[in-house]
Amino acid sequence: MKLTYFALVLPLIFTACGDSASDLSHHNHGHSDVQAEDSVEPPYNPVSVIGGVTVIEMMGNDRMRYNLDAFSVPAGGLVKVNFRNVGKMPKAVMGHNVVFLKANVDSGAFATAAAAARDNEYIPVQFEDQILAHTNLLGSGESDTIEFTAPNKSGDYEFLCSFPAHLFAGMRGVMTVE
Numbered sequence: 651m652k653l654t655y656f657a658l659v660l661p662l663i664f665t666a667c668g669d670s671a672s673d674l675s676h677h678n679h680g681h682s683d684v685q686a687e688d689s690v691e692p693p694y695n696p697v698s699v700i701g702g703v704t705v706i707e708m709m710g711n712d713r714m715r716y717n718l719d720a721f722s723v724p725a726g727g728l729v730k731v732n733f734r735n736v737g738k739m740p741k742a743v744m745g746h747n748v749v750f751l752k753a754n755v756d757s758g759a760f761a762t763a764a765a766a767a768r769d770n771e772y773i774p775v776q777f778e779d780q781i782l783a784h785t786n787l788l789g790s791g792e793s794d795t796i797e798f799t800a801p802n803k804s805g806d807y808e809f810l811c812s813f814p815a816h817l818f819a820g821m822r823g824v825m826t827v828e
């Protein structure tokens with residue numbers, strides 16, 4: 651009787667565990683479980699080219715870090731950024747965005763102005779013409795997708811989180827246009 655009970659219940663327990671363990675990242679990328687069982691699958695790559703579009707999978711966390719601080723795109727090419735706040739802290743204290751700046755913009759000055767632009771989700775109006783593209787400001791578990799055309803001029807273009815102090819904590823990187 652007991653054995654029968656466990657034989658019936660155990661698969662249910664495992665199924666339940668499987669569901670609760672699949673957090674957002676598992677849901678979105680869907681192959682972390684497969685990877686554990688099937689080492690043939692290559693490691694997850696945050697940068698891929700799909701139909702001529704460079705697709706970037708970006709994340710920000712509670713330690714004020716992006717999952718990548720550098721990537722390259724072709725000049726004049728289409729770029730799609732899927733950004734997700736994978737942190738657990740409230741948006742008011744740990745919101746994240748990704749702001750791509752045009753060439754030669756002083757990112758420190760930008761971030762300082764951004765810190766005073768709370769009512770505009772930390773996008774400083776006086777710098778709006780110096781932004782290539784930006785995501786929305788995201789709270790825990792939220793995501794946003796943006797698409798933009800990379801500049802025609804090759805070079806390094808900074809990106810950053812404009813939430814107060816996050817740039818200075820290291821939430822920044824460089825998009826290289828090749």
Ligand SMILES: [Cu+2]
Nearest residue numbers: 746811813816
């Ligand atoms: Cu941030």
